[in-house]
Amino acid sequence: MSTDLPSRSDHSHMQADSSDGVTFDEATVERLLQLGISRRRFMSYCAGLASLLALPQSMVPRLAQAATSTTLPSVVYMSFQECTGCLESMVNSFAFSGGTTIENLILNMISLDYQETLMAAAGDQAEERLLSVTDQSDYVLVVDGSIPARWDSGYFISGERSGVARFRDAAKNAALIVAVGTCASFGGLPKADPNPTDALSIGDLMADLGISKPLINISGCPPIPEVITGVILYYLSQGMPTLDSLRRPTVFYGDTVHEDCYRKESFEEGPLAWAFDDANSRKGKCLYMLGCKGPVTHNACSRIRWNQGTSFPMMSGHGCIGCSEPDFWDRPNRRNEKGFYIPIAAGSGHTRGLPCNTCHDDIGGDDD
Numbered sequence: 001m002s003t004d005l006p007s008r009s010d011h012s013h014m015q016a017d018s019s020d021g022v023t024f025d026e027a028t029v030e031r032l033l034q035l036g037i038s039r040r041r042f043m044s045y046c047a048g049l050a051s052l053l054a055l056p057q058s059m060v061p062r063l064a065q066a067a068t069s070t071t072l073p074s075v076v077y078m079s080f081q082e083c084t085g086c087l088e089s090m091v092n093s094f095a096f097s098g099g100t101t102i103e104n105l106i107l108n109m110i111s112l113d114y115q116e117t118l119m120a121a122a123g124d125q126a127e128e129r130l131l132s133v134t135d136q137s138d139y140v141l142v143v144d145g146s147i148p149a150r151w152d153s154g155y156f157i158s159g160e161r162s163g164v165a166r167f168r169d170a171a172k173n174a175a176l177i178v179a180v181g182t183c184a185s186f187g188g189l190p191k192a193d194p195n196p197t198d199a200l201s202i203g204d205l206m207a208d209l210g211i212s213k214p215l216i217n218i219s220g221c222p223p224i225p226e227v228i229t230g231v232i233l234y235y236l237s238q239g240m241p242t243l244d245s246l247r248r249p250t251v252f253y254g255d256t257v258h259e260d261c262y263r264k265e266s267f268e269e270g271p272l273a274w275a276f277d278d279a280n281s282r283k284g285k286c287l288y289m290l291g292c293k294g295p296v297t298h299n300a301c302s303r304i305r306w307n308q309g310t311s312f313p314m315m316s317g318h319g320c321i322g323c324s325e326p327d328f329w330d331r332p333n334r335r336n337e338k339g340f341y342i343p344i345a346a347g348s349g350h351t352r353g354l355p356c357n358t359c360h361d362d363i364g365g366d367d368d
Contacts, residue, residue, distance in 0.1 A: 024039070042064070043060065043064060046060050046063045046064045047060050049063060049226075049230055049233065050063055055238075059237070059238075062237050062238075063233060063237050065237075066233060066236045066237035072110055072111040073110055073111065073139070073140060073236065074110075074111045074113050074133065074136065074138070074139035074140070075110045075111060075112050075113065075139060075140045075141075075142060076113055076114045076115075076130070076133055076134060076139050076140070076141050076142065076170060076174070077112060077114065077115040077118075077142040077143075077144075078114070078115075078116075078141070078142070078143050078144075078166065078167070078170055079115075079116060079117070079143075079144050079145050080143065080144070080145030080146060080147045080156060080163050080166075080167070080183075080184075081145040081146045081147065081148070081155075081156060081163070081183060081190040081197065081199055082144045082145030082146075082181065082183050082184070084117060085181070085221070085222040086144040086180045086181035086183075086184075086222040086223060086228075087115070087117055087118075087144065088222070089220075089222035089223060089224070089225045089228065090180070090225060090228045090229065091118075110140075110232070113129070113133045113139070114126075114129055114130050114133050114134075126159075127159040130159075130170070131169075134169065134170045134172070134173055134174075135173070136173065137173045137175070138173070138175040139173070139174055139175065140174065140175060140176045140177075140178060140232075140235075141170055141171055141174035141176070141177045141178070142177075142178045142180055143167065143177065143178070143179055143180065143184050143202050144179075144180045144181045144183065144184050145181070145183045145184055145190075146183045146184065146187045146188055146190045146191055146197075146199035146200060146201060146202075147163040147164060147167055147199065147200055147202070147205050148162070148163055148164070148197040148198055148199060148200070149164070149198040149199070149200045149205070149208070150164075150198055151163075151164040151165055153197065153198065155196075155197040155198075156197070164205065164209070167202070167205060168209055168211070171206070171209075171211050171213060174213055175213075175214075176213065176214045176215075176216070176235065176240075177202065177206070177213050177214065177215045177216075178215075178216045178218060178231070178232075179201065179202040179203065179215065179216070179217045179218065179219075180218050180223060180228060181218070181219065181220060181221065181222055181223060182219045182220060182221045182323055182324060182325075182328065183199075183201075183221075184201065184202045184217075185201055185202070185203070185217035185218065185219040185246070185247075185248070185326075186201045186217075186219060186246075186325075186326040186327065187199050187200060187201045187204075187326070187327075188221060188328075188329070189221070189329055191327075191329075192327075192329035192330050193329075193330050202215065202217075203215055203217065203247065214240060215247055216231060216235075216240070216241070216243065216247060216248075216249065217243075217246060217247045217248045218231055218248070218249070218252075219246070219248055219253070219299075219323075219324040219325070220299060220323055220324045221323035221324070221328070223324075224252075224299070224300060224301065224304055224306065226304050227249075227252045227300060227304070230251075230252070231249055231252070234249070234251075244298070246326070248298070248324075252299070252300045252304075253298040253299060253300070253324065254298070255298065255300075255303070256294060256295055256296065256297055256298055256299075257293075257294040257297045257298075257299050257301050257302050257312075257314075257320050258292075258294035258295040258296075258297070258302075258320075259302075260302040260303045261294055261302045261312075261314050262284060262302075262314075262315070263284055263285060263286045263287060263314050264286065265286075266280075266284075266285040266286045267286040267288060267295075270285075270286075271285055272285055272286050272287075272288055272289050273285045273286065273287050273289065273290060274289055274290075275290075276290060276317060276318070281317060282317075287314060287317075287318070287319040288319075288343060288344075289343055290319050290341055290343075291319050291321075291339065291340050291341035291342050291343055291344070292314065292319030292320050292344075293319065293320045293321060293322030293325070293328070293340075293344055294314065294319070294320040295344065296322065296325070296344055297320050297322040297323075297324060297325055297328075298324060298325070299323075299324040301313065301320070302314065302315075319340075319341075321340045
């Protein structure tokens with residue numbers, strides 16, 4: 001089995017080959033060699049990423065240069081009311097032999113100057129590091145988790161400061177704020193009824209505090225790893241991506257999960273699955289009656305898939321729970337019914353009670 005790993009004999013080839021417009025410097029060549037990543041494999045990754053980002057292949061050299069630039073942008077990653085799933089998603093993706101991942105390389109293209117889970121420092125030393133970094137300017141502030149709205153509630157205290165105070169101080173000099181995960185983007189599970197902590201999304205808290213900074217929401221519980229790193233690389237190479245009305249990058253959140261789902265074929269005409277283990281479910285029929293939220297959930301799960309492109313929830317026999325949408329935990333349908341296994345709407349006809357624009361982009365109207 002070929003692993004396509006570079007040898008020292010590849011050194012001059014990697015450095016000199018510029019047929020695709022990319023010439024790597026000595027330090028970059030050494031880094032790729034140490035990570036066990038060949039030039040061909042790396043450029044293939046950049047080409048695939050360009051495709052995911054809906055960029056022309058002519059942009060591949062620019063993505064490659066951004067990913068291997070010696071100028072490392074400072075990133076401050078802060079966690080609030082969260083489960084660490086978003087960070088786990090960010091650092092686990094495409095694996096090469098020997099345990100090296102392409103995300104290791106992506107993390108090497110930024111200067112991750114503060115992250116409580118990954119950094120060695122703790123206590124006063126960690127707090128001093130955070131204050132030192134955020135006293136500078138033009139860093140990217142990445143946030144996961146929601147934040148209790150009242151600074152004096154006592155629900156989130158770290159380093160003797162409330163979540164509101166920590167975020168406010170960290171956001172002051174940031175050039176860009178990225179809310180990673182549905183908790184940060186929309187409040188997520190902490191905001192679910194009855195919301196005892198008065199949890200707020202990062203965007204809502206910014207509005208309350210009067211903070212006017214560029215904001216990108218990367219929703220999902222957790223977000224897809226390639227979406228997180230794809231957005232970061234896009235920003236470094238292209239600047240701000242096009243965002244939807246919820247401030248999510250349209251390249252990943254422009255379509256619904258339903259649109260690329262192979263079970264969609266039976267959505268309009270049937271037959272449908274009526275139980276998770278019935279014959280229709282096993283034959284790949286639509287999981288609409290089992291509560292699948294795919295038709296009203298914007299994400300790239302069925303296009304990019306999970307676990308290195310292996311599968312996605314509907315492919316595994318479970319309906320989409322709508323985790324990348326606001327209030328997914330207790331979002332009611334048209335009959336004010338709640339639950340992951342409650343159909344999103346009731347009715348008859350080929351749309352099964354859904355608004356036309358659920359399946360047809362050229363027709364206006366509101367989603368469920």
